[in-house]
Amino acid sequence: MKIAVDAMGGDLGLRITIPGAVQAAKENDLDVVFVGAKEQISPEVARWGGKPSDFPIIDAPESVGMGDGMFALRRKKRSSIRIGIQLVRDGQADAFVSMGNTAAVVAMARQILGPLPGVNKPALSLLIPTLKGHTLLLDVGANANCQTEDLAQFAVMGKVFMEQVMGRPNPSVALMSIGEEEGKGNELTRQTFDRLSVSGLNFIGNIEGKDLYAGKADVIVSDGFTGNVALKVSEGVIETLFHMARREITKNLFAKIGLLLMKGHLKRIYKRVDYSEYGGAQLLGLNGMCIVGHGRSNSNAVKNAVRLAREFVVKRVQDRIREELARTVAPGEVKA
Amino acid sequence: MKIAVDAMGGDLGLRITIPGAVQAAKENDLDVVFVGAKEQISPEVARWGGKPSDFPIIDAPESVGMGDGMFALRRKKRSSIRIGIQLVRDGQADAFVSMGNTAAVVAMARQILGPLPGVNKPALSLLIPTLKGHTLLLDVGANANCQTEDLAQFAVMGKVFMEQVMGRPNPSVALMSIGEEEGKGNELTRQTFDRLSVSGLNFIGNIEGKDLYAGKADVIVSDGFTGNVALKVSEGVIETLFHMARREITKNLFAKIGLLLMKGHLKRIYKRVDYSEYGGAQLLGLNGMCIVGHGRSNSNAVKNAVRLAREFVVKRVQDRIREELARTVAPGEVKA
Numbered sequence: 056m057k058i059a060v061d062a063m064g065g066d067l068g069l070r071i072t073i074p075g076a077v078q079a080a081k082e083n084d085l086d087v088v089f090v091g092a093k094e095q096i097s098p099e100v101a102r103w104g105g106k107p108s109d110f111p112i113i114d115a116p117e118s119v120g121m122g123d124g125m126f127a128l129r130r131k132k133r134s135s136i137r138i139g140i141q142l143v144r145d146g147q148a149d150a151f152v153s154m155g156n157t158a159a160v161v162a163m164a165r166q167i168l169g170p171l172p173g174v175n176k177p178a179l180s181l182l183i184p185t186l187k188g189h190t191l192l193l194d195v196g197a198n199a200n201c202q203t204e205d206l207a208q209f210a211v212m213g214k215v216f217m218e219q220v221m222g223r224p225n226p227s228v229a230l231m232s233i234g235e236e237e238g239k240g241n242e243l244t245r246q247t248f249d250r251l252s253v254s255g256l257n258f259i260g261n262i263e264g265k266d267l268y269a270g271k272a273d274v275i276v277s278d279g280f281t282g283n284v285a286l287k288v289s290e291g292v293i294e295t296l297f298h299m300a301r302r303e304i305t306k307n308l309f310a311k312i313g314l315l316l317m318k319g320h321l322k323r324i325y326k327r328v329d330y331s332e333y334g335g336a337q338l339l340g341l342n343g344m345c346i347v348g349h350g351r352s353n354s355n356a357v358k359n360a361v362r363l364a365r366e367f368v369v370k371r372v373q374d375r376i377r378e379e380l381a382r383t384v385a386p387g388e389v390k391a
Numbered sequence: 392m393k394i395a396v397d398a399m400g401g402d403l404g405l406r407i408t409i410p411g412a413v414q415a416a417k418e419n420d421l422d423v424v425f426v427g428a429k430e431q432i433s434p435e436v437a438r439w440g441g442k443p444s445d446f447p448i449i450d451a452p453e454s455v456g457m458g459d460g461m462f463a464l465r466r467k468k469r470s471s472i473r474i475g476i477q478l479v480r481d482g483q484a485d486a487f488v489s490m491g492n493t494a495a496v497v498a499m500a501r502q503i504l505g506p507l508p509g510v511n512k513p514a515l516s517l518l519i520p521t522l523k524g525h526t527l528l529l530d531v532g533a534n535a536n537c538q539t540e541d542l543a544q545f546a547v548m549g550k551v552f553m554e555q556v557m558g559r560p561n562p563s564v565a566l567m568s569i570g571e572e573e574g575k576g577n578e579l580t581r582q583t584f585d586r587l588s589v590s591g592l593n594f595i596g597n598i599e600g601k602d603l604y605a606g607k608a609d610v611i612v613s614d615g616f617t618g619n620v621a622l623k624v625s626e627g628v629i630e631t632l633f634h635m636a637r638r639e640i641t642k643n644l645f646a647k648i649g650l651l652l653m654k655g656h657l658k659r660i661y662k663r664v665d666y667s668e669y670g671g672a673q674l675l676g677l678n679g680m681c682i683v684g685h686g687r688s689n690s691n692a693v694k695n696a697v698r699l700a701r702e703f704v705v706k707r708v709q710d711r712i713r714e715e716l717a718r719t720v721a722p723g724e725v726k727a
Contacts, residue, residue, distance in 0.1 A: 124572070158570075186631060196569060199577035233532060233619040234494075236460070241535040241616040264623030268631040280577040281620055283569040287600030288621045292628045295522060295604040309652045316649030 056084065058150050058364050059142045060357070062091030062099075063118045063135045065154030066350045069099050072154060075357025077105040082358070085365045088148055090115050090139040113138060119159045128159050136160055140167045143343040150344035150364035154335070154357060160347040161197045164338055171373060173380040174340035176205045179279070179347070180213060181286065181336040182221075187270030191217050192231075195336060196283035203246040206230070206276050210256055211379045212339040213274035219370035220363070221273075225257050229272035231281060232261035243278060251276075254383060335360040337367070340376060344368060392420065394486050394700050395478045398427030398435075399454045399471045401490030401693070402686045405435050408490060411693025413441040418694070421701045424484055426451050426475040449474055455495045464495050472496055476503045479679040486680035486700035490671070490693060496683040497533050500674055507709065509716040510676035512537065514545045515615070515683070516552060517622065517672040523606030527553055528567075531672060532619035539582040542566070542612050546592055547715045548675040549610035555706035556699070557609075561593050565608035567617060568597035579614060587612075590719060671696040673703070676712060680704060 060076040062069055073089070077100065080087045086109070089096050093114040100110045115135040119128055131137065136155055140163050142148040153160050161179060170177050180193035191213045198205065210228045217226035230247055232240035237248055239261060251258040259272055267275065267285060277285065305311060335348030335356065344367050346360045367373075396412040398405055409425070413436065416423045422445070425432050429450040436446045451471040455464055467473065472491055476499050478484040489496050497515060506513050516529035527549045534541065546564045553562035566583055568576035573584055575597060587594040595608055603611065603621060613621065641647060671684030671692065680703050682696045703709075 186634060199569060231620065233535060233616055233623070241614075244616075264620040264625075265627035265630070267624055267627050269627065278577075280569055280580075281617055284567065284600040284617055284621055285624045287569070288603050288624045289600075289628045291601035291603050291605065292625045293632065294601070296629065296632065298522060310655075313649040313652030316645045316652070319646075 056365060056368060057086045057088055057148050058152060058361050059088045059090055059113070059139045059148035060361060061135045061139050061151070061153035061155055062089040062096045062112075063115075063155065064350075065348065065352045065357070067353075069095060071352060071354040072357050073099040073105070074103040075352075075354035076152075076361050077103045077110070078354070079358040079361035079365075080105070080109070083362055083365055085361070087361065088113060088142065090142070091135040092116050092118070113142065115139070119156050123156060123159065125158075125162060128162065134159075136163050137167070140164050140343070140345065143345070144168055149368045150346065152335070152346045152348070152357070152360045152364050154348040154350060154352040154360070156350075157196070157336070157347050160345060161338065164341055164343070164345045165197075168341045168343040168345070171340050171342050171377055171380075173377065174212075175208055176201065177338055177340035178205075178209045178212060179336050180209075180216060180339050183268065183286075185268045185270030189221065190267075190270060190272060191221075191274045192267070192277065192282055192286070193274070193339065194277060194279035194282050195286050196279050197338070198279035199283075200280070201243065201278035203243065203250050206243070206247045206278065207250045207254060207383070208340065208380060210251055210254065210258070210274065210276045211383055212376050213276065214256055215372060215375045215379050216337065216339060217273045219372050219375055220366045223273050226273035227257045227259045227271075228274045228276060229259050229262035231264070231267075231275050231277035231285065233263065235261050235263060237261070247276070256383075335363070337363070339372075342373075344373065392701060392704060393422045393424055393484045394488060394697050395424045395426055395449070395475045395484035396693070396697060397471045397475050397487070397489035397491055398425040398432050398448075399451070399491065400686075401684065401688045403689075405431060407688060407690040408693050409435040409441070410439040411688075411690035412488075412697050413439045413446070414690070415694040415697035415701075416441070416445070419698055419701055421697070423697065424449060424478065426478070427471040428452050428454070449478065451475070455492050459492060459495060461494075461498060464498065470495075472499050473503070476500050476679070476681065479681070480504055485704045486682065488671070488682045488684070488693070488696045488700050490684040490686065490688040490696070492686075493532070493672070493683050496681060497674065500677055500679070500681045501533075504677045504679040504681070507676050507678050507713055507716075509544075509713065510548075511544055512541045513674055513676035514548060515672045516545075516549060516675050518557075519604065519622075519625075521604045521606030525557065526603075526606060526608060526611055527557075528603070528611045528613065528618055528622070529675065530613060530615035530618050531622050532615050533674070534615035535619075536616070537579065537614035539579065539586050542579070542583045542614065543586045543590060543719070544676065544716060546587055546590065546594070546610065546612045547719055548712050549612065550592055551708060551711045551715055552673065552675060553609045555708050555711055556702045559609050562609035563593045563595045563607075564610045564612060565595050565598035567600070567603075567611050567613035567621065569599065571597050571599060573597070583612070592719075671699070673699070675708075678709075680709065
């Protein structure tokens with residue numbers, strides 16, 4: 056098992072990618088190949104306790120910035136993102152992990168790997184923390200425009216992930232909408248509701264935004280525009296709340312002492328809701344495995360992402376998605 | 392100036408609507424007409440210090456529950472919501488305020504009042520608290536399916552509200568999308584971006600979900616599906632966070648003391664972000680003024696909603712919207 060890791064990714068780059076990936080290789084049965092600026096990576100591997108001979112490096116001297124647009128991306132033929140994904144395409148790596156520019160990874164992966172047979176649109180999925188564990192939300196931004204059948208495929212892919220990787224038996228699937236009753240929502244969700252009702256999946260109906268973090272479903276399906284807004288709004292609310300808390304509380308001595316006493320606990324809560332701590336988002340439905348983490352990731356997130364990539368391969372998620380999609384026949388269609 | 396108030400609305404009904412509206416009438420130059428179950432309202436008015444002769448009551452014995460569907464709504468010909476809106480239509484009240492079932496108020500208002508001339512779709516708008524004051528978000532749920540021209544009209548209506556009622560000169564307008572650059576988003580937002588760019592409004596471009604509470608724009612325009620999801624997700628995040636905080640903190644004595652010391656401050660923060668404290672959402676673009684508050688509203692929110700309704704009428708928001716819409720000509724159209 057070989058996982059290619061984008062050494063240059065993330066706001067902190069090598070300082071988090073190398074220790075995270077080295078640790079993942081130590082703790083799990085897997086090999087890591089680093090992709091990035093070779094002369095920068097070598098000393099870091101040794102510094103973080105990795106045996107250089109155990110960690111091959113594929114030189115990719117160009118790096119894609121967090122703010123780089125698609126034009127820059129196309130121009131950079133030797134970026135760590137492009138070369139990492141090519142390794143997967145060419146069978147030289149089983150999966151690719153990057154904490155870099157999400158839009159760049161999604162675009163490159165789509166172009167270089169292409170979708171799995173039977174998949175209309177690969178989706179970006181994210182495990183979000185809830186009061187009861189984790190829910191998989193997809194799509195969180197790979198596809199701004201979706202059709203009913205795309206969402207039905209997202210549901211199948213999400214179900215397979217939760218079943219295989221997270222070990223949830225018969226995962227429940229909900230549809231993100233603006234009212235719980237059937238018939239609530241926009242044209243897309245209304246049609247998708249009907250479609251999912253006859254899909255054979257464990258479809259539990261619509262879910263409202265307020266229940267996103269309530270843990271009511273194993274999988275929540277959404278078009279990529281709405282999913283991305285939901286995620287970014289969550290991020291914004293948390294940041295605003297912590298900002299207000301700091302401003303409000305430093306006005307008063309007792310509150311300051313209170314904050315001091317509570318600090319460790321607040322931090323723990325923040326960690327639970329801050330998705331940069333998690334392993335990253337999974338691109339589902341591609342002809343090759345890619346995981347892309349938050350730019351703010353720390354080394355622990357990198358370690359988790361590499362471990363997640365391994366689970367993905369071990370559990371043969373790709374094969375299962377293909378099988379399940381082949382089995383799920385659109386209503387009216389005749390099974391071959 | 393006469394404001395009709397739905398006495399039966401809100402989770403707490405008469406206990407919040409009567410004191411809130413009585414107080415609003417005392418503090419402002421306006422008359423309140425209560426709509427609801429007459430025999431229940433009379434004693435409450437006196438109890439909260441209102442002179443019964445100052446507060447006429449229009450009997451509306453049927454009430455619409457928070458969970459009532461459209462079928463129940465149509466059947467209830469004498470509900471406080473229906474009769475209150477009819478008062479506005481018939482010129483017997485200048486505006487209607489309800490803390491009742493939002494979907495019911497929106498549906499009834501649309502049916503009974505109809506849109507203002509030139510308005511495709513009336514929108515539900517909400518003032519949301521930000522780090523720098525307030526931003527008006529619309530549509531937050533009246534229209535699940537929207538076209539470019541609808542969003543352009545929302546922008547005009549929102550601009551008029553912020554200018555007239557909130558006193559913001561030349562309000563800035565942003566478009567809710569999933570990337571700040573032009574060209575990011577789904578088909579609807581891409582087209583709307585182009586449309587707003589030539590609208591003559593102070594259009595500042597796309598805004599991402601994470602900046603919803605950052606106070607970057609005076610008005611944020613969105614289709615009603617996305618706007619509603621954004622709002623409900625915010626609600627969910629805050630509830631989840633406070634839930635986690637309580638659970639986390641009661642595990643440890645020091646943290647408990649800390650929480651005790653911070654309690655007042657946390658409550659104040661919660662109030663700032665909890666939109667049930669605010670005056671309620673405004674239906675913009677209807678041929679008559681309606682404000683609908685959160686079901687969890689307290690008497691203070693009712694008071695604010697009534698005062699807001701008064702501002703609306705005093706500032707002639709309806710006329711201004713008509714004027715601005717007539718002035719804003721779609722590209723390619725020739726001004727009459």
